[in-house]
Amino acid sequence: MKRNFFKTTLVSALAASFLLTGCASGGDSKQASGNKKVSIEGVPERFAKGDPVKIKVVRKIGGDDHTAQFLAGAKEEGEALGFQVDVFTANGDTAKFHDAINQALNQNYDGFIISHGDDDATVNDVKKIVEKGKSVVAFDSNPKIAEVEGVTLTSQDDEALATLALEQLVKDTNGKANIAYLWVDGFPPMVRRNKVYHEVLSKNPGIKEVERFGVASADTSVQTQNAVAAMLNKYPKGKLDAIFATWDAFAIGAARALKEAGREEVKIYGIDVSNADLQEIQRDKSAWKYTAAVDPKLIGAVDMRLLAKKLAGEETPQTYDLEASLISQEEVQKSKEPVNMVNLATIVPGWGKSDAFEEEWMKKLKEHYQK
Secondary structure (H helix, E strand, O other), rough: HHHHHHHHHHHHHHHHHHHHEEEEEEEOOOOOOOOOOOOOOOOOOHHOOOOEEEEEEEEEEOOHHHHHHHHHHHHHHHHHOOOOHHHHHHHHOOOHHHHHHHHHHHOOOOEEEEEEEHHHHHHHHHHHHHHHOEEEEOOOOOHHHHOOOOOOOEEEEEHHHHHHHHHHHHOOOOOOOOEEOOOOOOHHHHHHHHHHHHHHHHHOOOOOEEEOOOOOOHHHHHHEEEEEEEEHHHHOOOOHHHEEOOOHHHHHHHHHHHHOOOOOOOEEEEEOOOHHHHHHHOOOOOEEEEEEEOOOOOOOOHHHHHHHHOOOOOOOHHHHHHEEEEEHHHHHOOOOOOOOOHHHHOOOOOOOOOOOOHHHHHHHHHHHHHO
């Protein structure tokens, strides 16, 4: 009897051990485990059995809130669909960026979202991914990527972003101002914004660029702050009217420099937005008057939907631009409560919302994995 008791106990312990081992190695418990058949009605065959889906998101730039929001949007949307989503940012390091892509290519991922891959090497990376039968969506990357069959290249509507901010600057200054231009070359969205900048200046000869600065690094805002502080020493009051910042990391650095120097009569017209940006825009006497933006979290979510459609074998476009909005400091400061990326929708109609590429079957997947 005693021997039977120990035998029963040993069998139970081993069974529990195997059960725990199986749970630990199986990832999300809502994914198919191999021991349990899953059937999800009304979704593409690729997802109907709950087979694991692994996605890698690799972004070249980083160190800013815009990056954090983009990655969060992609991860949350993917996990809501039942995917395993791993994210990586190279913080501007080109070698690390390409190394991350190539390592992931050998790690059994089903799909990739590539962000800010500006060079020809990224095009080659994407081609290698496609040749292995994997799906790819790229954001703000080399335009040649759109020529790779089966790949979608998404962008913020950079022409609209630059136009919204610059037209407001021209309007506020009656077309006469000395401005500093904060911009960095080499990135496709920056190239598009720069084109609009030159077009606007050619049509408005009273807007004169007196200084420019731009660097993309892990500490862009700090370097920008130092550069703008130096500019202010060269241009006393009345000699510099406005700053056009083509990236919010530039605008944040400029805002800090203007505040420290007591020079907030110089107004900032920027591009991009985040919680940190909104906090600065709401600050009393802040120089940051307007910013043109697309919700970065929504960009990540839309990119993930496009990737899901590719995995399902559905048709997707070669390119897609997300609509831009202009955010006014005056409207933000009128709010009775602090404005953030969530409640910004109460000021900017439709902010953070889009049903682009959201299929009915995606809603069914989300319902299934919410259980």
